[in-house]
Amino acid sequence: MTKAPEKNRIRRKDRILNAAEALFAKHGFEGVSMRMVADSAEVDLALASYHFGSKRGLFDAVLLRRAEVLNDLRLAALEKCQAEAGGNGPSVEAIIDAFLHPLLGEGLQADEGWLHYFELIAQVNSSYEWGGQLMTKYFDPLVRKFMEALKAALPDAEPQDFYWCYHFLSGALTLTMAHTGRIDQLSDGAVKSEDMVGAYERMVPFMAAGFKKMCEKG
Amino acid sequence: MTKAPEKNRIRRKDRILNAAEALFAKHGFEGVSMRMVADSAEVDLALASYHFGSKRGLFDAVLLRRAEVLNDLRLAALEKCQAEAGGNGPSVEAIIDAFLHPLLGEGLQADEGWLHYFELIAQVNSSYEWGGQLMTKYFDPLVRKFMEALKAALPDAEPQDFYWCYHFLSGALTLTMAHTGRIDQLSDGAVKSEDMVGAYERMVPFMAAGFKKMCEKG
DNA sequence: GATTAAATTCAACGTTTGTTGAAATGTCAA
């Protein structure tokens, strides 16, 4: 009898998910082969197909695994900021803060697996092939709740202005999570693209100012 | 003698570039095969390897082809706004306008090839694998000129604030050029992700407000 | 311990991949 046999079995499946998560984040769906995943997870080639049916099934499993956890965390952040606000509802700053904090705050950022997941989401979100479909599938209900809260804080906003503003916020967040290292080079090392807290602290007032400029009267 | 034989020869090379440009933009480097390119360009498979050496060589040629043209256009836009400004130099709004107008204005947006190129750039910019290296190689000198102009318009900016602000602008622009269709779905059709003029008109004041909020005293 | 099902390994399959050498065709100058 080996040590902790059952745990060892379960671990294989998760090792495959972890390896696939990291590899898909770096090289994209087509840039990763099942053999790369199997080698990285130190597992037989056929095992990934056995557990997930196909390469696409593995990809979906990677995306799905953390989606619900993340949505719950972000929903809790939204509800907390709404509970703390007075009867007029939370400010634009508070909503954007709740939108970004679970992603860029110190909690999940300390976990290597979550970092890979965020990189993967960034890649998916800006891909023509997957961007529209997959993001909608996994994150639409939550995003719509944030947008409702923002609309309440910006009652005079024109729909087109409002949606473009959200799009700008989404784009800035996406590139930030992608960790391409470009900001490091442009700033000659003055800014580290891994400094998510620095990005987070600046993104909140920056985006709030943009929203107000475009979506408030006067 | 066939009609215009020499032009026919040249056209093959460009047909390959056009087909590769569109395909790489949609499916990424690894998602495209040389056979897909050859079929789409209606050209023999071996011809692409003959003209560009390798698949990677073809990819680089696609990126390089329009890079210089684009950089010249954007530099002209910057110099024009600087010439029109008084002795204090152009405003933040004017610089951001010059930064965005060649990309999102009606000029190049009317050309299908340029649209594919912008989608490709968006994909490259947010990819971990290529993002840092390739964007730096092709666009760094120009971007640095815009950043110098912005620094002059925001003399009190802290470097970290300033570079993160530029990063947010870059991210919003990148997602806008990617045409993922996500904004269409989130807005239930109220916003079309192809409406680059609508995005452009809103991005200028939005980003200028963010820059000022973060990089001006008081 | 025997039985059953799940997990894992092994070996191989039929495709598709990027690339290349040789042959054929086209172009242009002398």
Next chain:
DNA sequence: TTGACATTTCAACAAACGTTGAATTTAATC
């Protein structure tokens, strides 16, 4: 027309690809 060179085609290569059926091992139940 001849010769020289660039272009295009054809056929094929070895390698890598995702997937699968059969055999083996492991885990849990009786």
